[in-house]
Amino acid sequence: MPSLAIISEKSFPGTTRPAVSDLVAYCDTHDLVAIAAETHDVVIYRITGHAAFTIKRRNGEAEVTALKWKQDGSVLAVGWNDGTYGLHSGETGRLLSQGSVRGGGREREWRLDLMPDYGDDEDDEGGPVVTQFGWEWHATSVSNGVRGDSNGNDSSLTTEDWCDGAEEDPDHLNAIASLVDGNERDAILALTTNISALDVITVLPKLSAIPSHGLRAAPDGNKFGTQAITDTVFASPGVKHSNVDALLICSSDGHVQVLQDETVKIGTVGVGSKPVMHASCKSSACHSVLCQDDTGELHANFIDLPLHTLGGSLFDVIATNTKRIQNLLAYITQTIRCIQHDFTTGLQFPTRIMTNMNAELAEKQEGDVVTNLYHLAMTSDFTPTMLEWLVDIVKETNHKRWDQAVNAMYTNIHNHLFFNLLPALNRLSIATTTLRGHARFHEGTSNFEAPPALFTQMLEGIDSLRLVAQKMQLLIMTEHRQFRAFSKWTRVMIEIGVAGPGSTGAIETEEREVPNFDYPLLLAYIQDTLTRSQLTRHIVQPTLLQGTRASRGMFFAHPFMEQLGYERTKEALRRLGEVKLGEEFQWTEACDAEALVNLPALGVGLAASVRVAMESVAVWQGKMLTAPTSVAVGAAPDAVVLDLRMEPHVGGEAGRSTTTVLLLSPENTAQLLVLETAHSARVSRDEALTTGSRTIGLGYEVLDASFHALQPALIALVRDEAGGSLLLRHSLPSAQDNDDTEITVLHTFPPSSDSGFEPQKLVIGGRPGKMVCVVFGNEGREWRALDLDFVERGGDGGGAVTTEEFMEDGDGGGDAEMSFA
Template sequence: MANPVQLRVIAEKTLHSPANPDLLAYSPSMELLATGGADHNVLIYRLNGQRVFSASQKVKGVLLDLQKLVWKPSGQLIAIAWSDGTVRLIGAESNKTVHQITVSEEEDIEVTCLAWTTYSATSKSLGDILAEAGSLWKDATGGGLKGKSAQLLDLPRDLAAIDIESSLPKLSVLPSGGTTEDIFSSRASLDALFRPFDPKDNDSISIMVVGTSTGHIHLTIFDSFVIGTFPSPLKSSKTSRHQLIRHASHPHHAVHGLLMKSTSTLVGGLYFVPMHLGFLTSERSDLSLLASRSSALQNLLRYIYQVQTLMTAEYQATQDLPSRFLGNIDETLAEHGDWTIAPALYHQVVTGHTLPEVKEWLVDELAERGHKRWDKALTTAHTTLLKLTHTHLLPALERASLLLSRLHGLASYHHPSHSPLGFSPTQIKNLLDTVAALNLAATRVLATTVGEVEGWAAFGGWVRGEIDRLAAGESAAGADDDKEAATVPTAKILEYIQGSLTASPLAQFFTPLDSATAESHTDALSTTTPLFPIMATALNNPDPTNAFQKALPNIASLTAHLATQATAVSTGIAEAEKRNVRFGDAVEVGGVGKEVLG
């Protein structure tokens, strides 16, 4: 009898609470161990026993039950299934959620199986095709090519897989707090989300298989690209259904093995069901590129949405405090005559005469303290708005254009004679048009905000001078006042009073549309192409009677329209791939003990 193999203990760790043996997952590539305990907390350890981080999940203050966990084969992410019907993907560097995948909308759902595997297949390059041509190719090339010359035969494939995005600067981290997703507020989590496409992975596809207590099977590829949810391949009845409990696959085969268990205590039994993922063995060699770039586009749209939300909040900050100050003086002026604050201040700049009510407001109500608050609110908000536009939104739109250009190239190549991708070149052209229109609006926001900064600098400085002058009284006026008056930018002050003081030029970009207008505008956006020339007209020579032009510069509306268009493309891709998934005939596995059947 052979001697038993002795396993060497690498590390030993005493846990604070008992670990569930069904909730253990090890990542050989990262040498990290994930454990789940009775407290529904996931703990990540290194082999030396050092704890990396922990993860738990709460929804509306209620701690969710931990159901399954599994590492991505590369070890970059860990998938954790919770009792709210979602699978959350967490980066190996932090406990922030990178993706959230909803596998079921039903309540009290249970994930019965969670598997994450990789399919690898070498696609045919031009060199492979020519090699198969045999003697004909050798005769034509004088014996064939060798060395570097032969490598050039893969040039078309290499050009298709080239990653231009890696040459771009990384997207900037968004300010934390407020409505910002945590994933965008740290460098590590942002890098995990926007991981560049590696040409080496062009023939490697990550596949996540999720089985639920309802018998459904959910498929996701490339971390977050959802192929779809499939009903149980076995017939169910009112008293029983079949649940996926185990999954097996080979990295070079497109057929996966599913082990399904009946929930009936009377019928019982285990069944082996083959699942053929036809899209893996498709003649197309660009599935990796297609799905990964589509996923990257969806992540980018999440980022753009968060930037737009922060920009809207900053714009609102430029309006809240000034509107309170101006609203108070408008009420006072209305009680004593027909004046409003804008004409009153205009009159004061031009004539030097100050209405008694305005003087009282400047000296007693606004005063130095109120002016400082006003100045701080506008300066901070405008500075942040400039940064969000220049550092976050415009670079993100540039990346979106590159991603869409790649997808447009794929669509043009395959359309219409080749196998369908699930979307057309026209859809991508419309997306590029929307991105261009949004880019134009963002550029105008940038220029307008700079103008607002300059206008407030002139007007705010004048208001502060008037507060000091009126508080000191006429007796304190002297020669210095005449010199200061000569350097006052009167034209800019008057322009600011007539416009930005009561009606910000940024309002057209950030003021929310009312429900009726938003609905009609959304319908008009879906049927209007191209948008870019209309946007140029709306910004440069708008027609006041044209409701569509009036609402078009709204950043939130454009962002929502962009997301709708992108979702249609992703859905089309998923539906095209979903049609290539087939389930084979089930084979009952006999001789299984009750301890296996549960």
């Protein structure tokens, strides 16, 4: 009996649910299999059957709705039934970014605080979910009906063309080399492209990771927990104008989000019905989305991407800085949250001790702790209550905890300001200034329609935050010196109290330690800082702004938002410096003067400015997308969609591609229906589509089938008369060849009564020389991984191949090589 080499056999403790093919995704580059487990987690296995890592869902009730690997294996996209989706590292499974396809047409709420969004809102329960992901890495050198010669060069470019980034030579090195050959046009194109790609941020030191010190990180905050992750988030993309990294997110309500570089949203198009499958190819600007309406009718929708615009130098700079601004805003927001957390936790213990002491002193009518400590520092005279408090309550153990907590608080906040916040603000200023410069240069044209004033408003918020952060640095240095003097004095007072005031030991301690006290700092701390640090007004968000949610109009009509501005923050800080000790900070011209110097409040203002600017950019980007071209697929309404692929048209016509749908015939389960649709980009709808079909009879009941990724063939899993199963290879004839083609039996599965394995579904993946067919059976509890290239490599049929043999054969890296392009 014909048999392929078995790479591995795997049994699972529960159902992995491969009955829905989208819930199993094969990583061609690294031979990894992502499976939606019964526990609602996503488990990633190596082809050997060993678990590599697991992606856990915080919400235990959520189920997976879609899985898809990026081509290079660097990212795994996961969709959940609560409408959210996450992009996870293909190496570790950590969350890189997340989003949602829900909203019901409503505007996302505007918040006047920095509370993170953990995705707990269930107002849209039962709303749309992600059904398909579509990754593609396009080369913009592919011409799709644009002017130019056969090589994609345009001999009619003018100075205005290359200034606006209308079209560029995709190969920068060849263009520069052409200068030697005297081709000035290519040299100018290369020069302008590389000048536009100059990135000042690349010469700056790397941003540091953000230590959370126990703070529950928001989804965005998870991206900055370690230095390696932070470096990855802010890695410079370099010069890549010749490529467009596109991601399509298809939702069940018939909408498709188009993203570039995984996080830059280009826009959304409607396909009319629920997407069931996606296909694309590098050499075409077109993406095919197969949809099924409520009646079961299938429609192929073709979405054309403006590759030459998306891959141009102008859009590359805009997309790079847009993505950078979003990441930097998340970084700044997480830093402010960490500062708030460190301030709160650092004062918890000393506040509790002093609160209890104040209650005891009030009961005895002996004043408060500040008055008593000040009296002790000035006179060295212990009252019985203070002696008992220092010796029995504070004592050496609690003093050590007090000292460590406050020292750590000042150190952590200072580090957050110096190593995280200020460097991030500087980088955000550069990115914002870059976009403002392009907005001013292209103002009044369609090249970049975002108003420059939006970026100016962002810069005002950045400068205001920088001023307050610098003021906080000065306060921290002053208060930290004061606290060290207070802590040293308190330790000595405890020693004197333990020895007994007036005793020989106490006198010796006083003579040795008292001359070393810095009384100006000590008294200033007791009087000014002990019960209320001046950092409080800069760190603790005003009560009126906490937890406030509003619509856009209400948000910007809030008195706080109307008073924001760099000059007003600068004036508020100046007036704050004139406020005497014990006086309230008031400014009649401001509705809330303290909010103008408050770090979280200014962070809210900056986040709002960024959101408005990014929405304006998104509106401009969305204008690039055109409505999809749709065609009805000539199949019975209850036909089962097995696979979909797109490839360049056989004739080689530029911008023309062929989409092939593989269907299981509802009338005859021994027949497969192959439908082909040829699509031409950027032409009229009437000329865009031509279709054809053929029926393939296999003679057996078809369980599952899929196209071979590298060959003009399909692989089918069928059931034979004896109750066993066969793996067949059927060559697909070309458009000019309608003759019957050969059917080859690749592998034979014995009846389940003999082997205990009943095949049901298959997944094909791999790369040249290492093609794999993973067959799932027994309701998803087992798999058999088969080497499809076994015969081509000289196999004689039958037997098993070891993991080492499989990894050594053929070209390309195995799962041991986890380097991503």
